[in-house]
Amino acid sequence: MLEVRDLHVKFHNRDREAVAGVSFTLRDGEILGLVGESGSGKSVTAMSIAGLLPRKKCSYQGEVLVDGEDMLHAKRALLRKVQGNKIGVVFQEPMSAMDPLMKVGKQVEEVLVIHTDLSAEERKQRAIQALTDVELPDPEAVYDKYPHELSGGMLQRSMIAAAIVSRPSLLLLDEPTTALDVTIQAQILKLLKKLNQKHGISMLFISHNLNVVRKLCKRVAVMQRGVIVEEGLTNDVFFRPQHPYTQHLIECIPTRVKVIARRSAEETADNTGKSAETGRVDATDGTGVVDRAVQAGGERHDGSR
Ligand SMILES: Nc1ncnc2c1ncn2[C@@H]1O[C@H](COP(=O)(O)OP(=O)(O)OP(=O)(O)O)[C@@H](O)[C@H]1O
Numbered sequence: 410m411l412e413v414r415d416l417h418v419k420f421h422n423r424d425r426e427a428v429a430g431v432s433f434t435l436r437d438g439e440i441l442g443l444v445g446e447s448g449s450g451k452s453v454t455a456m457s458i459a460g461l462l463p464r465k466k467c468s469y470q471g472e473v474l475v476d477g478e479d480m481l482h483a484k485r486a487l488l489r490k491v492q493g494n495k496i497g498v499v500f501q502e503p504m505s506a507m508d509p510l511m512k513v514g515k516q517v518e519e520v521l522v523i524h525t526d527l528s529a530e531e532r533k534q535r536a537i538q539a540l541t542d543v544e545l546p547d548p549e550a551v552y553d554k555y556p557h558e559l560s561g562g563m564l565q566r567s568m569i570a571a572a573i574v575s576r577p578s579l580l581l582l583d584e585p586t587t588a589l590d591v592t593i594q595a596q597i598l599k600l601l602k603k604l605n606q607k608h609g610i611s612m613l614f615i616s617h618n619l620n621v622v623r624k625l626c627k628r629v630a631v632m633q634r635g636v637i638v639e640e641g642l643t644n645d646v647f648f649r650p651q652h653p654y655t656q657h658l659i660e661c662i663p664t665r666v667k668v669i670a671r672r673s674a675e676e677t678a679d680n681t682g683k684s685a686e687t688g689r690v691d692a693t694d695g696t697g698v699v700d701r702a703v704q705a706g707g708e709r710h711d712g713s714r
């Protein structure tokens with residue numbers, strides 16, 4: 410699906426490479442987490458994958474293969490084709506990502522205007538279907554609303570609808586829940602998991618919050634200063650971090666959350682007959698308990714909201 414090979418990106422106005430040799434693979438239908446401190450190169454990596462690097466402002470090397478097409482060096486026409494058909498992108502701030510003067514429905518279907526020759530009516534149907542897929546109540550009404558008429562959670566759902574309206578096989582999610590409060594955050598994570606399971610969409614989920622990633626992603630890569638310092642199954646990384654930086658990230662998660670997460674991982678492993686060591690697929694599913702712990706005020710130490 411996605412293969413990043415030895416990606417380097419250096420902005421001309423910076424001394425240090427923003428991305429300094431990153432390689433990873435995202436398999437079909439998988440959700441991979443990418444975590445790391447601010448400035449570690451997560452967004453630049455995502456931009457490279459989406460073909461959104463400001464090429465004139467940087468030098469870049471390596472390969473970013475999306476279904477075999479190298480997005481890093483692709484010509485404009487190919488870039489647009491892949492962007493319109495294969496990749497959907499969701500960013501952190503739903504409010505600033507939307508045009509306040511344009512109705513939500515029109516924004517959701519914008520990608521179809523650019524990349525397809527569907528009729529206006531067909532586009533509208535597709536947009537309403539996407540708004541339905543993200544489980545917005547009364548999608549027809551939402552279609553006709555302006556962004557300021559929606560709550561933050563509804564807006565983020567609309568942004569996800571805009572990202573999936575072209576039925577992409579890969580979603581790049583750059584801190585999609587960071588600006589949301591914890592309850593809404595949990596709902597969006599649940600929705601993403603559903604979209605992954607129901608539509609088989611592969612996802613790269615970027616966050617600086619390892620605890621959020623633990624709930625959604627089977628595998629995680631940890632970035633620091635432009636490189637991946639650790640990569641593996643999320644539960645392995647969460648419970649047995651090897652790299653000092655990952656250990657530091659885990660230390661920032663309150664102990665109470667870690668204990669409950671550990672118990673839920675073990676319980677799930679018991680229920681499925683797997684050991685806690687290998688039962689991580691389901692263990693990452695044990696969100697309910699941790700959510701409650703987090704809602705009780707646990708999370709915040711890592712600077713997330
Ligand atoms: N357009 C740009 N021009 C110059 N430098 C940039 C540009 N975009 C990013 N950078 C630099 O590249 C480095 C990596 O930035 P990036 O946005 O990928 O970090 P990040 O891991 O996404 O951080 P955050 O968690 O804050 O979003 C940073 O040093 C940043 O200042």
Ligand SMILES: [Mg+2]
Binds near residue numbers: 451452453583
């Ligand atoms: Mg970023």
